[in-house]
Amino acid sequence: MAMMRYAEALNAALREEMQADPSVFLFGEDIGRYGGVFKVTKGLMEEFGQTRVRDTPISEQALAAMAVTAAMTGTRPVLEIMYADFVPLTLDALVNQASIYNYIWNGQVKMPFVLRTQGGGGAGAGAQHSKALDSMLAHIPGIKVVAPSTPADAKGMLKAAIRDDQPVVFLEHKLLYNTRGEVPEGDVTVPLGKAATVRAGSDISVFATSKMVIEALKAADLLAADGVSAEIIDLRSLRPLDVSAIIASISKTHHAVAVNEGWRFCGYAAELSATIMDHAFDELDAPVARVTLPDMPIPYSEPLETAMLPSAEKIRAAALKTLK
Amino acid sequence: MATHPISIDSAGGEYMEAVLVLAWAVNSGDPVKAGDLVVTVETAKAATEIEADRDGWLAEIFFAEGQEAPVGAVLGTIADEKPVSGQATPVAPAATPAASHLPGPADAPSRTNQPGSRVIASPLARRLAATAGLDLSAISGSGPKGRIKKRDIDATLAALEDGHRIAVRPGPASDGLRAPAVSAPARQAAPVVLIHGFGADRSVWRQVVPLLEPGIETISLDLPGHGTEAARPAASIEEIAFNLSDRLEDMGVEDAHLVGHSVGGAAALALARLGRLAVRSVTLLAPGGLGPEINAGFIAGLARVTTVRALEQWLTVMVGDPSALPDGYAQAALRQIEKTGNRSALAAMAESLFPDGTQGFDLVGALAELAVPARLVWGRLDRVIPVAHAARAPGFVAVHLLDGIGHVPQMEAPALTARLIAETVRSAG
Structure with a gap:
């Protein structure tokens, strides 16, 4: 085990996969000479050269089409989109190409690319640089969407994503890059589609991904002081979703809070709520609570932004209300 | 006070599911000797007499005369000591059907659900009540808007258990x-x-x-x-x-x-x-x-x-x-x-x-x-x-x-x- 920052864990995953497989290459805006705005690709251009680590112009639509064609022709590209807010520019490649080519060509086409991006608020980055758009991406069948919360999962899941033959959208969070954690040494992958129980509890289940797992863990501490035992499930992967883990936890606690940093309407928390009702309706002792961003743009003002974002305190309040 | 079950395991035909309790030969509280006739039940083929397997006192009766009991159910118990009224394990009167121990409207502490009105209960509470054979309209809910939650079902069952130990709960879900x-x-x-x-x-x-x-x-x-x-x-x-x-x-x-x-x-x-x-x-x-x-x-x-x-x-x-x-x-x-x-x-x-x-x-x-x-x-x-x-x-x-x-x-x-x-x-x- 080594203590690492989340960004360093991602950097290690990219380096190891590039060393192991010459078909892996990186491209994106400012990822080469500058090392990426969050320093995830630091030092990789020096080590692997300008052919395998490419700086590109600002043109997300072209970059995504490039990822699709490069993946189709036998390489394993890893594309970085600097902010998730600009992922909508890549949607044609995702919705009309990457997600369906395997289907319309009857399995003859593989699509092994990774689209790395980061989203989320809390950094005062304003309405165009703070969004979590994971619900929109998880809506597309044929694409995997993952959002690890720890450095260990960040490394293990990025390695698994690069080796996956399906397109994977890899969601990072700007406030997680500097978080530290133990990361296993060596070639350790974490399977996509498996949730992790990060804190066991008996009264209520809280389902979250990415930075919301950190908030949920803080909420569990607050709830413990209230005499409530909260179980925190880090879904890790939004699609495919680990439904068995959800059912197992609900069958134990009979109460659930679905947390997602994105908007509420048609959002991922709504999908979790519906999934729970589909599979474990008769286990529910109260309606599933949702903790999400309100359906509004994210303000630049720090107090307003803080008031809007899902937080430990909001998760605690939702849990207590559910248990009434 | 140790008690021992009186049960009928496999009497009757191979495809029998239930027996009918015809008559209890002794009243609860009465002494019995090993070999004494305790209860007569009707199986698919004939009336079957069940004898006491030990000396003791007939303690509890779970299925009254005229009631059907699933095969394998505990019909009643024999106690090692003479039961004293008011003891922790009260004796059910022989003529009282076990079903009457489930809460009826009169037992409910406070009625939140009026007759004919829709019962508000969580899916889990509904399922647990159905399994235990409880009538939801007789249970008051402690959740928001009087919603019946699991804890209310648990409390009702605990109250029933206190008042009467049920070995095999009669109700829609029969045990195997x-x-x-x-x-x-x-x-x-x-x-x-x-x-x-x-x-x-x-x-x-x-x-x-x-x-x-x-x-x-x-x-x-x-x-x-x-x-x-x-x-x-x-x-x-x-x-x-x-x-x-x-x-x-x-x-x-x-x-x-x-x-x-x-x-x-x-x-x-x-x-x-x-x-x-x-x-x-x-x-x-x-x-x-x-x-x-x-x-x-x-x-x-x-x-x-x-x-x-x-x-x-x-x-x-x-x-x-x-x-x-x-x-x-x-x-x-x-x-x-x-x-x-x-x-x-x-x-x-x-x-x-x-x-x-x-x-x-x-x-x-x-x-x-x-x-x-x-x-x-x-x-x-x-x-x-x-x-x-x-x-x-x-x-x-x-x-x-x-x-x-x-x-x-x-x-x-x-x-x-x-x-x-x-x-x-x-x-x-």
Whole structure:
């Protein structure tokens, strides 16, 4: 085990996969000479050269089409989109190409690319640089969407994503890059589609991904002081979703809070709520609570932004209300 | 004060589900001697007298005269000491039906649900109440807007338990056949839970159970939509697992060895995957869930038959050697289907479990995740689920392929099946 920052864990995953497989290459805006705005690709251009680590112009639509064609022709590209807010520019490649080519060509086409991006608020980055758009991406069948919360999962899941033959959208969070954690040494992958129980509890289940797992863990501490035992499930992967883990936890606690940093309407928390009702309706002792961003743009003002974002305190309040 | 159960295990015909309590020969509180007549019950064939198995005093009566009791139910108890009125275990008056101990409107502490108005209860509370045979309109809810939650059901049941110890709760969900019948807290070892296949019922195990070693306690459950559970079909393997899990929980079973045949095998795996029961070992006989193929014609035929002749035809598909079936088996099985009237439930279940003639569930993953001894037993002549599915078992599963045997090893080779079940149970330590 080594203590690492989340960004360093991602950097290690990219380096190891590039060393192991010459078909892996990186491209994106400012990822080469500058090392990426969050320093995830630091030092990789020096080590692997300008052919395998490419700086590109600002043109997300072209970059995504490039990822699709490069993946189709036998390489394993890893594309970085600097902010998730600009992922909508890549949607044609995702919705009309990457997600369906395997289907319309009857399995003859593989699509092994990774689209790395980061989203989320809390950094005062304003309405165009703070969004979590994971619900929109998880809506597309044929694409995997993952959002690890720890450095260990960040490394293990990025390695698994690069080796996956399906397109994977890899969601990072700007406030997680500097978080530290133990990361296993060596070639350790974490399977996509498996949730992790990060804190066991008996009264209520809280389902979250990415930075919301950190908030949920803080909420569990607050709830413990209230005499409530909260179980925190880090879904890790939004699609495919680990439904068995959800059912197992609900069958134990009979109460659930679905947390997602994105908007509420048609959002991922709504999908979790519906999934729970589909599979474990008769286990529910109260309606599933949702903790999400309100359906509004994210303000630049720090107090307003803080008031809007899902937080430990909001998760605690939702849990207590559910248990009434 | 130690009490001992008075029960009726297997009197009457092979397909009996319940007995009628005709007359108690002694009143509660009266002394009895070993060999004394205690209670007379009516079985399918005749009145049967049940004698006291020890000296003592008749303590509790759970099924009053005129009531039906499931086979295996505890009818009453004999105490070692003379019961004193006001003691922790009060004596039920003989003439009071057990059902009257369930809360009626008059018992409710505060009525929030007016007669005729819609009861507001959580899905879990509804399910628990249905399982326990409680009337929701008599329970006041403590949740928001008076919603009845699990804690309210728990409190009601606890109040009932305080007032009257119920060994076998009467109500819509009858417990499975249990041999020997013991009250839940007295359980020593994990029982073997036997789960039958589609279109059968728990009596399918009656040849195997007596061949198991003494000391192995068995519980044979009827699947939802089958046998005594005919009125409550299930639409998915998960729903079946939830149902079985609830019933086992009600019986106080926390850990068990699972044995499942065909769809019952799939149910056993789903039950293990559910994680609520501590599973000690798993023995699967020609189980579902290990591949998409299933003989759709057989399933449809079994769900639709109305004549002995037709059923006999289908049963020959079921076994490797039709002469292995006991005489009159088809007739008895058909009588059972007619008696419980579960034909439409069966057809509906077949439709939802096997859409388009395909097994609508995949439990290879659940099998692979097992961390306990597991054994797979399959007849090489199986014409219902292909024996080739056995190849999907992971390496730690012991696989037994039986020559000359079809889809139902427990009937075609009961001794070998019993031996393999016992060996699995023993290997779990």
